[in-house]
Amino acid sequence: MAARPFRLIYTILLPALTLWVWLLVIATFSLRWFSIERPGPPVREIFPYGEMRVGVDASYAPFAVATAEGLFGLDIDLAQAIAARLGAPVRFVNMGFDGLYDSLKTDQVDVLISALVTDYSRTNEVLYTLPYYNAGLVLVSRANQPLTRYHDLRDQQLALEFGSEADQIARRWQRRTPMTILPYELPSYALDSLRLQQAQAALVDSTSARLYRREHPTWNVLFTPMTDSLYLLATRRDRGQTWEAINRALAELLDDGTIEALIAKWL
Amino acid sequence: MKSNQRGMMGSMWTQSLRSLLPWFLRLSLGIFLFRGFAEPLTAVPLDPPQRVITQKPQVCVHTRLIDEVYEGVIQRSLQMVREMGADTIVEFFPWAYAEPAKRQYDWSNFDRIVKHARNQGLHIIARMGLVPGWARPEAEVANSTLNTLPAESYDDFAYFVSQFAGRYAGVIDQIIIWNEPNLAFEWGFQQVDPIGYVRLLQAVYEPIHAANPNAKVLAAPLAPTLEPPGSPNGLNDLLYLEALYEAGMQGHYDAMAMHTYGFTEPPEAPPSTTALNFRRAELLHEIMTRYGDGDLRVYITETGWNDHPRWTKAVRPSLRVQYTIDAFRWAETYWPWAEKVCIWAFRYPAPTNNYPDNFTLVNGDFQPRPIYTAIQNFALGRSTEEALWLPAPSG
Numbered sequence: 207m208a209a210r211p212f213r214l215i216y217t218i219l220l221p222a223l224t225l226w227v228w229l230l231v232i233a234t235f236s237l238r239w240f241s242i243e244r245p246g247p248p249v250r251e252i253f254p255y256g257e258m259r260v261g262v263d264a265s266y267a268p269f270a271v272a273t274a275e276g277l278f279g280l281d282i283d284l285a286q287a288i289a290a291r292l293g294a295p296v297r298f299v300n301m302g303f304d305g306l307y308d309s310l311k312t313d314q315v316d317v318l319i320s321a322l323v324t325d326y327s328r329t330n331e332v333l334y335t336l337p338y339y340n341a342g343l344v345l346v347s348r349a350n351q352p353l354t355r356y357h358d359l360r361d362q363q364l365a366l367e368f369g370s371e372a373d374q375i376a377r378r379w380q381r382r383t384p385m386t387i388l389p390y391e392l393p394s395y396a397l398d399s400l401r402l403q404q405a406q407a408a409l410v411d412s413t414s415a416r417l418y419r420r421e422h423p424t425w426n427v428l429f430t431p432m433t434d435s436l437y438l439l440a441t442r443r444d445r446g447q448t449w450e451a452i453n454r455a456l457a458e459l460l461d462d463g464t465i466e467a468l469i470a471k472w473l
Numbered sequence: 474m475k476s477n478q479r480g481m482m483g484s485m486w487t488q489s490l491r492s493l494l495p496w497f498l499r500l501s502l503g504i505f506l507f508r509g510f511a512e513p514l515t516a517v518p519l520d521p522p523q524r525v526i527t528q529k530p531q532v533c534v535h536t537r538l539i540d541e542v543y544e545g546v547i548q549r550s551l552q553m554v555r556e557m558g559a560d561t562i563v564e565f566f567p568w569a570y571a572e573p574a575k576r577q578y579d580w581s582n583f584d585r586i587v588k589h590a591r592n593q594g595l596h597i598i599a600r601m602g603l604v605p606g607w608a609r610p611e612a613e614v615a616n617s618t619l620n621t622l623p624a625e626s627y628d629d630f631a632y633f634v635s636q637f638a639g640r641y642a643g644v645i646d647q648i649i650i651w652n653e654p655n656l657a658f659e660w661g662f663q664q665v666d667p668i669g670y671v672r673l674l675q676a677v678y679e680p681i682h683a684a685n686p687n688a689k690v691l692a693a694p695l696a697p698t699l700e701p702p703g704s705p706n707g708l709n710d711l712l713y714l715e716a717l718y719e720a721g722m723q724g725h726y727d728a729m730a731m732h733t734y735g736f737t738e739p740p741e742a743p744p745s746t747t748a749l750n751f752r753r754a755e756l757l758h759e760i761m762t763r764y765g766d767g768d769l770r771v772y773i774t775e776t777g778w779n780d781h782p783r784w785t786k787a788v789r790p791s792l793r794v795q796y797t798i799d800a801f802r803w804a805e806t807y808w809p810w811a812e813k814v815c816i817w818a819f820r821y822p823a824p825t826n827n828y829p830d831n832f833t834l835v836n837g838d839f840q841p842r843p844i845y846t847a848i849q850n851f852a853l854g855r856s857t858e859e860a861l862w863l864p865a866p867s868g
Contacts, residue, residue, distance in 0.1 A: 265785045266828060301706065303829055305658030308618040312662040323826040341826070367782075368862040369790070369842035371824075377840070389862045391790050393782055402868040414782060435826050 249294045252451040253316050257295040260285045261315035263303045268472045269321040272300055280472040281319045284338060287464055291455040307332065310440060316448055318440040333449040336456050337436035338465050343372055344415050346400060346408045349426040353407045359385040365396035365405035372409040375433065394418055401425055411435070416473040517544040520552070524594040527558035528854045531805060533815035534834065535563040535775055538586050539570065540822040547586055549839055550820055551593040557834070557845060558852025561596040563774045563815050567603035568633050569619055575607055575629070580640065587644055598647040598691070598772060598813070601634050621661025624669060627676040634677050639684035647689045649730045649774065650677055653696035655713035657706050665708050667716035674725040692722065694730035694774050695757070697749045711746060711756055718764040728812070731757055732775040736786045740800035751776065751800050758810060771810050775817040776800065777832055784828035794847040801851060816848065
């Protein structure tokens with residue numbers, strides 16, 4: 207009978223303890239292994255020409271604009287930040303919007319960074335990255351009179367740009383909730399209307415709203431996203447390594463606040 | 474024991490199948506009903522035959538119907554074109570869509586556009602292009618674009634266009650050969666090649682006329698650009714047109730298609746070899762005249778202004794309206810050689826979510842933009858007093 211506790215120790219507790227020790231050792235080594243910062247693949251493996259060739263239509267402020275001094279804008283800064291993260295030189299290829307995807311297909315460029323949204327008709331040839339900016343519509347209201355859903359607009363006056371996507375959506379809302387639409391020529395006029403107390407809310411794209419707020423920094427307003435229009439980068443589907451490297455760099459830039467800072471710089 | 478287990482399993486299977494049966498029936502009913510509702514989306518009855526009423530026969534619009542899924546959208550677009558007072562559309566008829574394999578044709582997408590255009594009383598100017606994979610060298614397909622047309626496929630292209638011309642003779646009598654070949658992008662991202670383009674015109678000219686003696690072969694519209702010789706992006710349209718004449722274009726086309734955009738300048742802004750604006754068409758016409766083709770008709774198959782708030786080459790919506798109407802008036806008064814002035818573009822099949830969307834006349838829901846209403850008022854001779862938007866707020 208006295209041998210029973212020892213038998214219990216030998217047959218159950220000791221093996222269990224050994225197993226736990228081994229698991230601990232493996233876990234410790236795994237954590238260490240995965241936390242080691244390894245250099246990414248060589249630049250030539252990511253970009254066959256040894257540089258990150260970026261296709262951009264530099265006629266779209268404030269994302270990319272061509273001047274006599276060079277190219278400027280959020281997309282340009284973003285491309286430079288990604289290239290720096292990957293240790294690659296960057297070269298911009300400025301072209302018209304219509305030619306962007308064909309330039310990728312014909313290997314003129316490695317990546318498109320040009321205020322693009324997903325084009326589902328191209329996903330058999332193109333890989334899109336994480337989004338870096340949402341250019342969708344925002345409902346703008348005064349912070350002390352917040353309106354955050356279209357139901358809140360019942361019997362209110364909503365300012366917007368005539369004939370825009372905002373107009374299209376507001377007319378759909380109007381079928382469900384009675385509201386007065388105030389159509390203006392420009393998104394900035396719609397925001398003027400809200401600021402000058404002529405409307406209770408404005409529905410405009412987030413870029414217009416952000417640019418307007420820069421001009422009126424003391425204006426206390428609330429932006430409520432209503433639709434998504436996600437800007438992302440596009441690479442060739444048959445260059446998985448390029449996509450992976452760029453997407454990883456983009457994720458790091460999103461995580462460490464770089465992209466937020468770039469957006470704040472330009473918008 | 475084992476046979477007992479098998480019996481129990483069998484009974485469980487039977488029970489499961491029985492319990493699934495009602496769901497299967499519900500699913501079948503659902504599919505049946507969905508088909509019943511879905512059918513009207515694809516099969517659209519024609520309107521009674523329509524006629525375009527307009528006071529401005531030059532007014533025309535470029536549509537983008539070929540990629541539409543639903544026939545109802547094609548019909549609605551063409552109804553609104555007619556109601557706007559345009560009697561002609563320019564539409565793209567891609568070779569790759571109609572001849573997916575050599576000498577095997579599928580005209581169905583083309584037919585439904587033609588059917589509805591005729592029903593609405595509209596003329597069609599056809600733009601041809603887009604190369605099927607089989608007409609490109611196999612090794613290049615992966616890295617070539619649908620705009621890559623190798624010289625060895627010119628005859629195949631010519632044969633296809635002649636089939637097209639014969640099939641739609643009497644309905645489509647103006648056929649544009651290619652689009653903006655002075656841009657590398659439109660020439661398959663190869664160095665642009667005026668001599669190659671003239672060879673293409675030479676290849677198609679006789680077969681088209683053999684198939685439809687009344688057809689007019691329109692030389693491709695050139696993209697307005699200042700790209701210098703040797704640029705990888707393309708070649709200045711004025712230089713390219715001269716190169717076409719030097720390469721022997723004359724006698725291999727019946728009329729000229731042109732693209733001219735106003736960008737940020739008003740339509741009356743004087744033309745210049747160093748500027749891109751609406752009257753650049755006059756410089757192209759001067760070259761035609763210099764080479765003895767000044768009497769040929771010109772079709773402005775793309776023009777217009779853009780009113781996107783952030784495109785650097787756009788104007789505000791009120792200016793877009795004013796410039797466009799003034800451009801029609803300018804062409805009417807000073808361009809007797811211009812047969813049609815076609816606005817780019819009526820509506821896109823899907824939004825780009827970028828500045829090109831602001832070239833359209835109506836949005837995705839067919840809501841007219843101010844420019845649509847303005848062109849309609851102009852074409853129908855209506856007064857334009859009614860304001861579309863509120864005045865700018867003032868505090």
